[in-house]
Amino acid sequence: MGSTALGGGAPAPVGLAPKNGVFGSNLKQCNGFRLKTTVKVGSSSVRVRASVASSPQKQHSPKTSGVKSGEEVRIAVLGASGYTGAEIVRLLANxxxxxxxxxxxDxxxxEQFGSVFPHLITQDLPNLVAVKDADFSNVDAVFCCLPHGTTQEIIKGLPQQLKIVDLSADFRLRDIDEYAEWYGHSHRAPELQQEAVYGLTEVLRDEIRNARLVANPGCYPTSIQLPLVPLIKAKLIKVSNIIIDAKSGVSGAGRGAKEANLYTEIAEGIHSYGIKGHRHVPEIEQGLSDAAESKVTISFTPNLICMKRGMQSTMFVEMAPGVTVSDLYQHLKSTYEGEEFVKLLNGSSVPHTRHVVGSNYCFMNVFEDRIPGRAIIISVIDNLVKGASGQAVQNLNLMMGLPENTGLQYQPLFP
Ligand SMILES: NC(=O)C1=CN([C@@H]2O[C@H](COP(=O)(O)OP(=O)(O)OC[C@H]3O[C@@H](n4cnc5c(N)ncnc54)[C@H](OP(=O)(O)O)[C@@H]3O)[C@@H](O)[C@H]2O)C=CC1
Ligand SMILES: CC(=O)N[C@@H](CCC(=O)OP(=O)(O)O)C(=O)O
Structure with missing residues (x-):
């Protein structure tokens, strides 16, 4: 039970040298840009600007991987006026x-970024522009922090060699029919879906390293898959009877004004939502089924809790015959031994959301259930960091050949 169940091992080596003095193995993708691309957003069409390469010498050559230590990687943040966009900006300051x-x-x-987010007014940043007016000719990589449903068409219109980490749900489900079923419209970029790599870093590190388009996981799926995937891979828990109760802070719903998220609607209480079927169910089941190599179904209820940031997932599982809670603990311990951002707490310490706020950590622990043969696993993350922008930076670090913890060594903010 000592060996790691995950696909990666140690973080990427520091400062990978570019191959043959050029930037990376994906250079074949650098075929110049389209001049302008029409992108359909909702009911309207927008034009995305990009530079044209009139000759091979004049081609813009985005850095695609293997950047040298100290070399600048030029970033676009789409949806920078939202919560995850602002969190990308905060993390990249370091x-x-x-x-x-x-x-x-949108x-x-x-507007100026500092007037939209005054807490980041000290940062020297470009003004916010509409996607149709954005110039991608001097950009190497994109963090896409847009609402799901808007992203497929926008990414389709971007220069094809850009590295992209998409924080929305638009490219997370491999099965486009399942996507249509859960998201209420057919997939608008099925060809891009085929190349998208799911960005659960600690599980799919090697695939992410070589990806051009990464579908960053949802916050609930991150907090749930990190503990359950290794336990399922090692066949330590039964997959037939997994029950998950999860709670999210309100920033999980984004910054856009919604009546249901008014202070008066959510203060001093907690309520469940998406009980019959939350759209993260197929995403979680996809990851757990991959781990089990058979179809896994779960019971999952998300809850909205009156806090700004943070997420707790409590997972009730049945152990395989002869397996003990100590076996689960030891397996998670050895799996995450070398990982910087996933920590199994000692002894009976209970993970608190307040102990990970502002950081890229996932804290977890395993507890005896009163009922023999069952265990309770608790994991906590900051939904905006490990559940979104922190994991996105971790993934782009990997995609650019940088150490994956670069710029992410923020300690939690407490009290
Ligand atoms: N919040 C969280 O904890 C997590 C969020 N995610 C996902 O990340 C993505 C971003 O979430 P979050 O930052 O919370 O969302 P927000 O609602 O806070 O921000 C959305 C951003 O997208 C812009 N936008 C909205 N509609 C359009 C459009 N049609 N075209 C172009 N830009 C548009 C908004 O601009 P403007 O404000 O100017 O209108 C804003 O910048 C979502 O897909 C979300 O599901 C993933 C994991 C966790
Ligand atoms: C509190 C709250 O509303 N949370 C969001 C999930 C946030 C997230 O991870 O959403 P994406 O899948 O779009 O990335 C929800 O339940 O829809």
Whole structure:
């Protein structure tokens, strides 16, 4: 039970040298840009600007991987006026190589970023522009922080060699029919879906390293798959009877005004939602089924709790015959031994959301159930960091050949 169940091992080596003095093995993708691409967003069409390469010498050569230590990687943040976009900006303030060159917004296009997010006013940043006015000619990589449903068409219109980490749900489900069933419309970029790699870093590190388009996991799926995937792979728990109760802070719902998220609607209480079927169910089941190599179904109820950030997932599982809670603990311990961002707590310490706020950590622990043969697993993350923007930075670090913890060594903010 000592060996790791995950696909990666140690973080990427520091400062990978570029191959043959050029940037990376994906250079074959650098075939110049389309001049302008029409992108359908909702009911309207927008035009995405990109530079044209009139001759091979003049081609813009985005850095695609293997950047040198100290070398600048030029970043676009789409949806920078939202919560996950702002969190990308906050995290990159401490990143030695990722430099933000383009920031987009929708309603807030034309505004200064510091007036939209005064807590980040000290950062020297470009103004917010509409996606149609964004110039991607001096960009190497994109963080796409847009609502699901808007992202497939927008990404389709971007220069094809850009590295992209998409924080929305638009590319997470491999089966486009399942996507249509859960998201209420047919997939608008099935060809891109085929190349998308699911971005659960600790599980799919090797695939992410070589990806161009990464579908960053949802916050609930991150907090649930990190403990359950290794236990399922090692066949330590039964897959027939997994019950998950999860709780999210309100920032999980984004910054857009919604009546259901008014202070008066959510303060001093907790309520469940998506009880019959939350759209994260197929995403979680996809990951757990991959681990089990057979179809896994779960019972999952999310709850909205009156806090700004944080997420707790409590997982009730039945152990395989002869397996003890100590076996589960030891397996998770050895699995995550070398991992910087996933920590199994000692002894009977209970993971608290307040102990991970502002950080890229997932804390977890395993407990005896009163009922013999069952165990209770608790994991906590900051939904905006490990559940979104932190994991996104971790993934782009890997995709650019940088150490995956670059710029992410923020300790939690407590009290
Ligand atoms: N919040 C969280 O904890 C998590 C969120 N995610 C996912 O990340 C994505 C972003 O979430 P979050 O930051 O919370 O969302 P927000 O609602 O806070 O921000 C959305 C951003 O997208 C822009 N936008 C909205 N509609 C359009 C459009 N039609 N075209 C172009 N831009 C548009 C908004 O601009 P403007 O404000 O100017 O209108 C804003 O910048 C979502 O897909 C979400 O599901 C994933 C994991 C966790
Ligand atoms: C509190 C809250 O509303 N949370 C969101 C999930 C946030 C997230 O991870 O959403 P994506 O899958 O879109 O990335 C929800 O339940 O829909």
């Amino acid at each position: 990143h030695p190589q990722f430099r933000i060159k383009v920031m987009t917004a 309603r807030k296009a034309g």
